[in-house]
Amino acid sequence: MDTKNILTAIILSTIIIVGWQVLVIDPEIKKEQAKVEKTIQTKPTAGKPSAPSLNKKIQVQKKKVSRQEALLTDQRVKLDNAKITGSISLVGALIDDVTLKNYQESLDENSKQVVILNPKKINKGYYLESGWASANNINVPDNNSVWKLTRNRTLTPRTPIELEWDNQNGLVFTKKIEVDDQYLFSITESIKNNSKANVDLFHYSQITRKEKPQVQDFYILHEGLVGVIDETLQEEDYDDVKDKNQKYQGTSGWLGITDKYWLTAIVPQKKQAFNAEFIYDTAYKANYILTNPTSIPSGKINSSSSQFFIGAKEVKTIDGYAESANINKFDLAIDWGWFYFFTKPLFFIIDYLYNFSGNFGWAIVLLTAGIRILFFPLANYSFASMAKMKALQPEIARMKDLYKDDKQKIQTEMMGLYRKEKINPVSGCLPMLIQIPFFFAIYKMLFVTLEMRHAPFFGWIQDLSAPDPTSLFNLFGLIPWDPPSFLMIGVWPILMGVSMWIQQKLNPAPTDPIQAKIFAFFPLFLTVMLASFPSGLVVYWTVNNVLTMAQQYVIIRKTTIKTV
Incomplete structure (x- = not known):
């Protein structure tokens, strides 16, 4: 056996493997192609609703609004901890303004801090929401409802906030939002039923991103929609989701949208069955809705909860949440690839x-x-x-x-x-x-x-x-x-x-x-x-x-x- 032939084969194989990663990038080929946009709506089955915000097309802004103008438009609750700063809009109770304190856009000492989330009113709107859906046309809050702040004026690890919304028909909705000292939000949503009828509502959470960001088209790295449904990692590129909606069912896991270094993710309540989607309908969305309703008998209070991750994909932090918050396979939010074990x-x-x-x-x-x-x-x-x-x-x-x-x-x-x-x-x-x-x-x-x-x-x-x-x-x-x-x-x-x-x-x-x-x-x-x-x-x-x-x-x- 001629060792030169073997070495040549290995060298050529190396060239092909490495060259594929670098050269098969085709950013010029993968330009956005003009497509006729379709409104893709979730079809509710008997007795199963679609959350009101999940299938509503986002209104296109006729007038271009700056980020600062959008932030000044709505009443807001300030958000602050050791790693992030921003605010929560009382319109829709949206978490739509988050900036990382410890990361800058470039090495320039005057570079701006990295901004993750943006208000929905701007073209680069990127925000998280949660709420309730009804199968019986019950009036529930959506992402345009104006909430009232009832507890604390600033969200910090020591001071959770509480918001309230009354549907004027006997139901009072309360939202308690907590944040730790890093990137994890805990949301507890309660309903007080002052009406004479029993009520069944379905809890949901959703991430919305209006525009596809600039992504590095390396197959070695996934950027786009991502999640773990039960034990299976799901990864979908923006273009793939735009071509075809993806639907899943599970009882544990999380869903999100990932950039190279930053991540937003929603985590359903533990041990609850849910239907999840990666969809595009004028915006990219990752959402879930619980399969079983939350029942609120007349004169009673009941609640549901969820968690949001909004921040940087720091290895120890991500691994820590996978263990301490018991988020199933959350460590896969970092794209270690096929050779994860190595x-x-x-x-x-x-x-x-x-x-x-x-x-x-x-x-x-x-x-x-x-x-x-x-x-x-x-x-x-x-x-x-x-x-x-x-x-x-x-x-x-x-x-x-x-x-x-x-x-x-x-x-x-x-x-x-x-x-x-x-x-x-x-x-x-x-x-x-x-x-x-x-x-x-x-x-x-x-x-x-x-x-x-x-x-x-x-x-x-x-x-x-x-x-x-x-x-x-x-x-x-x-x-x-x-x-x-x-x-x-x-x-x-x-x-x-x-x-x-x-x-x-x-x-x-x-x-x-x-x-x-x-x-x-x-x-x-x-x-x-x-x-x-x-x-x-x-x-x-x-x-x-x-x-x-x-x-x-x-x-x-x-x-x-x-x-x-």
Whole structure:
């Protein structure tokens, strides 16, 4: 078996896999196409209502309204805790104004804080609501009803608020809203029945987003509608939901809309059956309605509850809610991917090394060194075989010249020589095979985890989740010119390419001309391609190359001495 063919196959496979993630993005192809919008309404079954807000088309604003104007239009209750600030509109009791205190839009010190939710009156309206639906035309509050504040003027972890709405027909609706010191809201909704008739109502919650945001069209990351229904993760892209509504049934789980780093989610009351939807009807919506009604006998009070998550997808926070709030598989809100069992533990290792070193960049370097130490014996065996193969290159060249008209004879003699010298030609593939899983796991971790966002290394690397900002084509900033994105080939990608080229020189040289060209082109190809990857990933690959070369050089020196 020719090790060059094996290595070539592995390299080409790597190119295809990595290239697919980067190049099959097609943002130009996936432009919004003009479609005839249809009003898609949920069809209620006998005795089962559709919540009034769930199927109502949002009125298109004829006049463009700014966010600030919209916030000043309605009466509001202030919201404030350690991590978020904003307000709740008394019109509809909508949570529609949330800003993150600890995150900015960019690295600029004057950059604005990240805004998650917006009032429904603006084009980028994005808000959460909850309430009641009736199968018997009972007057219930909707997202235009004006509520009265009856307790506290500011929502904080220590001061929950209470809102009230009277339908003037004997039903008084009360909404108690609580928030913890992070991102979780708890809503308890009660109904006092002062009428003479028993009443059955169905509780619901809904997230509405009027516009599709700018998303990164990487298949490695899901952005759009997401949820867990019972034990099954459901992920739907915006375009897919726009084409076809999705309906589910379950007894546990959560539903939401996710961005790369931010999430809104609604969690039904525990141990209650519900019908859920991802729909589009002039706005994107994730909602549920309980299957069984809440019965309120005459003269009695009854209630239902739900939880809202509105905030940043911090790993420890998300995992904490999955456990402390008993939200089923809430940790899947972070898109760890198919290799969840590998990528997530790797994050915790990086996080531990970060706490040890104080810098995520150095944590990546320490992780790389740890991986090299872990696989040191296996790599040693592989490099010893490759060094022996390199030492045998003159003998192999002599065989090819001697039997140049008989390829079968060449293969037979080469395999005999390998057996004689106890060389396994396939073992040379092991370093590549070892590196690939860690490469993709680190790539995924850098790409999806909020903790890596805006994490600095040193010097010009101020964000390990972003590409190296320097470029060879303006002499790394010496020339006052901003190259186009495809010419942004920075210092670290170049160091990575050079280290790979040097590493190639330590390996047996390909004797086949085609293979030699592929190998010669590979460092340049990866330099250009990885220039657009997160700089943390390029740091990992570069450091790994340097450590690999050091180990390989020592093995080659020892092997060369023995074969002289």
